[in-house]
Amino acid sequence: MQNPGVDFSKFVDEELAENGFRAKQLTKELMHLRLLDISSVINDTRFQYSDLYGWKKENKEYFLLELPGKWQYSYIVLNQNDEICMVCINSLKNGDSVHFHSVYVVEKFRNRNLTKYVLIRTAQTAIENGIEKLSLYCHRKNHSAFSLYYKSGFRSKTNGNDDDILMVADSKTVRDLCYNMIIRSKKG
Numbered sequence: 001m002q003n004p005g006v007d008f009s010k011f012v013d014e015e016l017a018e019n020g021f022r023a024k025q026l027t028k029e030l031m032h033l034r035l036l037d038i039s040s041v042i043n044d045t046r047f048q049y050s051d052l053y054g055w056k057k058e059n060k061e062y063f064l065l066e067l068p069g070k071w072q073y074s075y076i077v078l079n080q081n082d083e084i085c086m087v088c089i090n091s092l093k094n095g096d097s098v099h100f101h102s103v104y105v106v107e108k109f110r111n112r113n114l115t116k117y118v119l120i121r122t123a124q125t126a127i128e129n130g131i132e133k134l135s136l137y138c139h140r141k142n143h144s145a146f147s148l149y150y151k152s153g154f155r156s157k158t159n160g161n162d163d164d165i166l167m168v169a170d171s172k173t174v175r176d177l178c179y180n181m182i183i184r185s186k187k188g
Contacts, residue, residue: 003176008124012117015182016077019112021085023121026074031063037084038076039063045104053139054163067091072129073098073122077114085109088118097133097168098126103145113185116178119152123175132171137164153177 016022024030031038039060046055069092077086086105093099100122105114123134136154138146140163153173157166 003179006179008120008175008179011179012121012124015113016117020080021077021112021114023075023077023118025071026076026087026089027071030076034076034084035060035063038087041084041087041106042102042104045106048107052141063089067101068095069098073125075118075121077109077118079109086114086118088115088122090122092131093135096131097135098122098131098171100134100136103136113182115148116152116182119178120175123171123178126171127175133168134171134174135166135168138167139163140165151177151181 012023026038039058042063043057046057049055070089073090073092075086075088076084079085084106086109087102088100088104089102090098090100103115103118126132126134134154135157136149138149138154140146146165146167149167149169152169154167154169157168
């Protein structure tokens with residue numbers, strides 16, 4: 001599973017560009033500049049699945065909340081028209097893991113490996129900063145997300161509450177598994 005000599009950041013950038021996308025680090029300034037677009041991506045998806053998952057819309061303060069490492073580990077994916085296709089808000093948890101708080105892909109941009117690319121980018125950034133673990137909560141009814149995270153190396157740790165499952169993974173494992181899934185899918 002090791003992938004020696006791979007420049008993962010370059011791989012993600014080139015692969016996304018080949019498909020008309022680009023990943024951009026979500027900075028505080030970018031959040032303020034694109035707050036309406038970012039909140040729409042998340043809240044539109046939350047509304048779409050509110051009956052199934054019991055999700056509620058988030059307010060402006062949620063998006064602007066300061067969290068350790070948030071601006072270092074969060075990303076958005078844009079298309080050629082500068083439209084936000086995906087939002088991934090993360091932070092450092094306990095100083096030793098990157099925690100994914102919000103991972104949302106606009107419906108018309110799903111099934112294009114965007115989440116895998118952002119998982120690679122986030123895992124690589126974590127590795128470069130000495131962070132070995134990734135964590136997230138996945139709603140137990142979100143079978144497609146759970147399946148992707150499981151294939152990416154995440155494993156159930158504990159139940160966060162009745163609906164959410166805490167999943168944790170090794171940063172290198174996630175990076176390498178996502179990379180290999182993309183490479184295999186290209187070989188067809």
